[in-house]
Structure formats: structure tokens, C-alpha cells
Amino acid sequence: MSWNKVAVVGAGLIKMGELFDQSYEQMASGAFEAAVASVDKGFEPNQVEAAFVATQRGTLWGQEGIGGNTIPTAIGLAGIPCTRIENACPSGSDAFRVGAMAVASGVHDVVLVIGVEKMRDKSSEEGLLSRAAAGHPIFTRGETAPVLFAPFATRHMYEFGTTREMLASVAVKNHYNGARDPYAHFQNEITVDDVLKSPSVCHPLHLLDCCPQTDGAAAVLLVSAERAREFTDKPVYVAGFGVATDHPYLHEKDSFTEIKVTRMASQRAYAMAGVGPGDIDCAEVHDCFTITEILDIEDLGFFEKGDGGRASLEGETSLTGRIPVNTSGGLLAKGHPIGATGVAQITECWWQLRGEAAERQVETRNGYALQHNAGGRGSGVAVVNILTNRTDAP
């Protein structure tokens, strides 16, 4: 039996991009308004009983000591309980999971989950890159974000014959999808040749193998399953979720051909939802780099280990493929405003399961969509959420 104790009745985001002209609070309120406006039968902002805010890099604009407490004020709800969730790249996914548990516990009937991130206001030296000097005091100096994934690509190529063309095909597919997503940061198509000829960043990853730094916000409204139909006749339920942790330092990884936390978190989510990888109609997965998506689709069980590169190259994850992946454009094209990323992925799954994904709409035969993030230096944590539009879920 799927868990199905909590329903998503509203979801929305703002156009991702370099949003120098918008404040953190402005971005949050834009996402909140979009989520409120999406509720079929109407929603009054004061129906929100509590909020969970996902922001991973509060240090980027001086919010490190404030938690999520500027958000209720920004959206006109000062007074409600509000808690900030920070859990590396899956911060948004985890805020969603925690929000769902808050509703399922019976403490709150209506919860707002909102992800907001400002990535571009500070220079890379002050911002994301400064983490290259953080983490373990001895053994991780100089690790940039691509260094945390490129060695996986090298080893995957060595063991399975994965090629740069296979990696590139992931970026080509996600840009194709992004060009059909009005909220995506990048809305242009690219070719395999564009990826291969872009500058080398961190061998074997080139510039177009990497996601951009993006500002953005996304929000979803969660209610108890019993009350879902007060808000919509097309509720989407939380079928299950899973979280896992692993060594965040590369030298302690058991394997460089899998992201272990992804496998573990998905197994937990599948068990909770009572389904398997073959039941998933489409998935939004963590493609911070092209190699990451190839690892994801193997570790989530969509393809055999080592087969992810071939499957990507042959279009099995395209909009019309066997299992469409990152229909929104993914992190590579839609962007990766860290705290907002998972919530934006949930929004795409919600649209797909309601048949509202326009040009990107895929066939949802089984009624299940999967959302996934991994991160935390060398993938120390992953979160998987599974959504369903089925009320008769097995």
C-alpha cells in the first residue's frame, strides 16, 4: 500500500535565472503566490498553519543566523510556526518530506513547503566556491563542486566504457526539455558537439556537462489526505519517501560507479510506496552534472548498473522514451537554486501527474512520479520522494 496520508494541492515556482533584481523575500513571495493561485478550488493564504523553508546557503546573503523567519513576514503570515531545513542539495526535498510528516502527524492540516535560494548575488569566491576550503579540515582542500563528481565519471568510463558522447547526450536532452519549460533558466537547445567542444572544467566534465548557478524559488501546499478534496478534485498524494546518508569524503567511498545514498534512499521510498522502479512513469533526478544523471538512473533502478550511458544516448530517458527523466530541463537547464531545486522538481512531478505539463507532458500509465536529490560534498545524503495520482494505490 502506498502511504498516501498527505496530498499536494498546490504547487508553483518563479522563472529561474540570474535574479539580481529580486530579493530573497521577493522570490519567496512570488513562489508562494504561484502555489496559492494553482489551487483548483481556491486557497486563502491564512489557511497555511505552518511553513518549512528550504535554503541551503543562507550565508550567501547574511541570513545564516535568521533561519527561515523572514519568510512568514514576506508572505504576510507573520505568526505562523516556520522552520528552516538545511540538508545540502536535497534541502528542498527534505523540507517536503518533513512537511509531509508534520501533516501526517496530525499536528497541522495545511503546510507550506517553500524553497528559496540566492546563488548569484555574491562572487563565486565568496559564495559556492568557498566551500572548496570547507568540510574536513585535512583532506578535502581545493575540492570544487565538479571535483566531487568528475572522478565518478572517470571510473564509470573505465569500468563500463561510458563515453563523453553518452555524458553529452544527457545535457542535450535536458536542454531540449528546458527549451519547452517556461520556468527554465536556459531555454535553448544544444547539440552533442556543443557539449564536447565547450571548455574543459574538470576532466572529463566540460562546461555544458555542468549545471549553472541559478537564483530561484518554488512552493508547494500540503494538506491531510482527508481534506484534499476541499481544495481540488485532482489531488496528488505522497506515496512514500526515503533518506540515506554516507561518507561525505571521497576517499572513503566504497564505490565510484554508484551514488550509494541514492540507491539506499530509493529502496526505502519504494518500500514505503509499495512500488518498484518499473512502476515509475517519469522522474526528476539530480543532474548537477551529466554523469550524476547517468548514475541516478542506474541507482534508482531504472537501468542496470553500467547501462545508464547507453540508455541516455539511445533516448530511453527522453520525453517519449521508456522512462522520461528531467522533463523540466533538470538542474542542467532549469537551474539549481539549491533550496528551491527539490521543491521545483516536486512541482514538475505534480504537473505531470495532473496532465498539466503542456509540451513536456508524458504518458502516466501507472500514476507514479519520482523526485530525487543527492548532495553534501561527495554525496553524503540523498532524498527520494514518490508521488501518485492514484487513490486506489496498491
Place this chain on the structure above:
Amino acid sequence: MTTARFDLPSTDQETQPFWDALKEGKFLIRHCNACGRDHYYPRPFCPTCWSDDVEWKQASGRGTIYTYSVVHVNDLPPFHERVPYVAAIVELEEGPRVMTNIEGVPFDELRADLPVVVEFKAISDDVTIPVFLRNSADR
């Protein structure tokens, strides 16, 4: 004028013998007397069996590249002066893996399983770090 450096480790009491040994040309790992496994980085207890019966052990310094990347972009000083450089995971003969740099190997000759051997490189008056070179004797 001093420029900020992001490559210097924060040494502590627990790891001081490791850093002192590097200056003397010795690469230390830790051995667990309870389960017999070696580990790295050095910890006050064994990460496999949690025993605190652990002691320093000099590694042979030989190993193979497990995986690597050539880093072309890193703006942080002093890495911005070092690009392109090789970030690698080396698997030591004794088992544990080490995050490190490979030096002196042409990029097109890098590959997983390439035999390498430790070299000691002073990066400041106080700090010597282990890097790895191709182990020609082992080809």
C-alpha cells in the same frame, strides 16, 4: 601583504604526528589491533570495528590511481595558480584510499590502475603534504 590560502590544512592534536612524519618523509596510516584493518584519515578509533586499540603504521607509499580528474577551473588561491592539476583518489597497497594530487604524469597518460608512489612536498614552512608520482619501478 599576505594572500589568503585555501590549501593549508587545519592540523590538530590528534593528527599532529601524521603531519610531523610527513616532514620526515614518512606517510602514516592507522592500524587497528582488534580487527587488523588499516584506515585513513587517522582517527582515535577504528571506523570498521570501533575499537580504540589503534596505532600509527608507516605505509609503503605505493598504490594505484583508483580514479582522477584534471581540474581546469578553481579560482581560489593558490589553486588558481596551479591549474590544470590532477585531483585523484589513490588506493594504497594497504587498502585505504587517499584523496591527493598526481604530479609529473602527462594528462593523456593518466589512467585508473596506474601504479604510483608517494612523494613529500613542502607547501609552507610548517606543512608538508603527500602527493603521488608515477611508480616507474612497478610498470
